[in-house]
Amino acid sequence: MNSKSIHPKEFASKANKDNLFKAIDYALAFESESVRHNTQTFNNNRYRAISQIEDYEELKNRARIIKENSIRNLPFLVEKLTETIEGRGGTVFYAKDKNEAVNFIKEICLSNSVKLAVKSKSITSEEIKLNETLEKENIEVVETDLAEFILQLSKEQPSHIVAPAIHRSRESISELFKENIKTEDPLETGEELTAFASKTLREKFLGADVGITGANLISAEEGTILLVESEGNIRLTTHLPAIHIAIAGIEKIIPTRKDFGVFIELLAASATGQVLTSYTNILEPPLKAPVLNLNKRSDKERKFYLILLDNGRMAMRNDPDLKEALYCIRCSACMNVCANFQTVGGHAFGGEYYTGGIGASWAVGTTGKLEEGRFAELCTGCSRCVPNCPVRIDIPRLNTVIKNRLLELESPSLQKMFFGYFGAMAKIVSKFPSLVNYFMKLNPIKVVLKNLLGVEIEREIPEFAEHTFVELYKKRNSQKHHQGKSEKEKQKVIVFADVFINYNNPTVGINAVELLENFGIHAELSDVYDDGRAALSQGMIQYAEKKAAQTTSYLKNLIDEGYDVIVIEPSVLTMLRNDYKKLLKDDKLYDVIKEKCYDLFEYLNMKIEKGDINIDLIKKNIRFTGEKIFYHGHCQLKSIGLGNEAPEFYRKLGINVEVSTQECCGMAGSFGYKKHYYKISKSLGLSLWEQIKNKFGSKEGIVILASGISCREQLKSFSEKKEKVYHPVEYLNRLISGK
């Protein structure tokens, strides 16, 4: 593929599956490097900025409540805002759809003899395809945000909601300018390109008849618009022309500007990682600033038009699931933190104008077409975005809902069923593990799997264990006599036999049981239950709900009998502690499960903290010879705040652990096995190894730890020296037993 042989616009809409696959290939070939560099810079800055907001969690709660209330009271707020703006001499137009919106703006421009419009960045204006409409009327529309200026030249769609040209390097911008602009000015360095663009645009600002902006937020009570920017183009757009047209989705309205304080801090920190961006404009248009008429018009006074766009938003408000997307303040944190987005950017993980994990809901909501949200398939459900969203939107859930609705529309593919029914399938297959493992390695079978199920041929299918966790546990128990516990002293503990540990990784389970025993905790083993994770990640919500109900009714009985439940596989634990909230639809039951199901290391750390167990018991038995240890925390575990439990436990033993900064390993359950997504997954697998090499050089004797079964598979797949990758509990037991 040649970057010029295909244009990103050709695959902007992802309604068609092939467009999604084409876009992934294109992005990986030509855009990945810039996107990764830029999103990771934003992401690192964001982490730094939020660490300086002491009450970050509380602020997010406040933001969420304000948005929830605003959406609930939306019709009232629309009315109030209209009254306020009109009371001040402005005009408000409620546009039911994009045609109404563009036609209204077109009419304003025609009746005011507008020839030149300057415009600041506004996704909402892209949603209604404003430029095309105005250009048809011979009105020149100039994008003044430099990223949008680039896109206007390249005719590309935005690849990111805050930095729409994030996919372009300086070199590619320089090339684009040179190809399209005749000038004597030098166009090489960032300074030269910026100087050229701002000089060109200054002329446009001075001559413009109308300024068009979006809005970050609008307060109904005062009719105040919040507009945040770095370049200063919004200030010129709203000051120089006497006519200001603002276009905003109705979801941008909040009750009062007193609430701006919460949002300006969250928005700047979450978007670009700053305390504030260069300009935070708080505007009550029409502005009082004198009309200059530098454009040689003779406008006597300022005019202000506010277009409030519905275009599917009221329908989203009535949709129990998609409603949550309306809380979005478009900060882009969910894109910058997303490993898949960092790899392909919004030309693949995005549609015609909305990008990233949150973009799919918006693409569906504003077009009314489910297929437009197909790029939700690139959401692995890793959930890294959830704790980083300033309004606490459950973005993976929104994407699961879209996947689910697509399944209903298009009927599930064999691939989805293959991965979604893993628990049921594993139960059967585990009766003949050797045979299945043998066949799975045969090339003809791999070809069949690829053609029939879309499984990537390069991937090794994880082996089924010869003996399941349950079998190994029973055998072990029959051979070993356990020291009984005196009833009053002991807390009953049970290890949950999830389908992944049971059928694929039983030794990890046995290691967990042994470690607990080393601390004097005798752990029983539960029956095998499919928790529904595999199905949920395919969008099979109803099946996942069924599995959740079965699993909880079993676990609830155990908890009632006084058991603490230890869950080894992170994706299962987060299912129980997080996803079950929505799957169970029974808050009381969910609270019981959430309260009593623990990560193994969380449990041990907690017991040490309480003084119930003595870490020195193990410390003196450990034979550690100073190996370099690297730990990759499981994405979902990090998102529920438990990413650091294992390294913390190691540190308590005096063992230092380097912790991965990659948000997700890229395997994400079944995602990395799917042939269309394999390359994204591979790119992330390689970058994780790159990080390990950067930390330790190519020294021998590095020990890699990962809690997630798919993280371990991923790390193993791309290890050059076939390094062994352990679950932290496995490695710890080796240190204790000296094996």
Next chain:
Amino acid sequence: MKTKEELLKEFIKNAEAACANVIPVAGDVYSIKFAVQEITEGENEILVSNSGIIEQSLFEWISDDKKYLKYFDKEKLKNTRTGITPAVCGIASSGSVVIPILDDFTSYISMLVRNHIVILDGKNIVNRPRELFDEENENIFLNGSYSIITGPSATADMGPLVRGVHGPGKLHIIVTEGYDE
């Protein structure tokens, strides 16, 4: 609660981190004049707008020197490189200054010139951005239009971070350390 001195110190640190040139002065008329002269050395014309925000007597020296223009037309506004405006308030945690949008040229100066000089009363510094919208500041910030300015205008859209895009490339903040003492 931070003291005024602590807020001022934090303001200076964060404004500098945001790439503003901060000049703390005693706050008497001479110290302001001296600071302005130093920044504007070599400039022929400097636009000035006070909007009545900073005590008028502190600006009187401007009349002595013809290069400071209190009254100017829009062509001057368009073409002059340097301008002085007051700030109604500063923000310590972000190092920002708050410039009002009034019925004069204040906001225009703050966006059209290349070198923007801001005069800020060091006693008017709030701790965090959110405090601008607290009831306590009701009279000032709960109505009207403002721009909160944090450092020079900047972009990373062309690759590396570049300062000076559509707005001033240089932001100088002369902050008084208490002129009415």
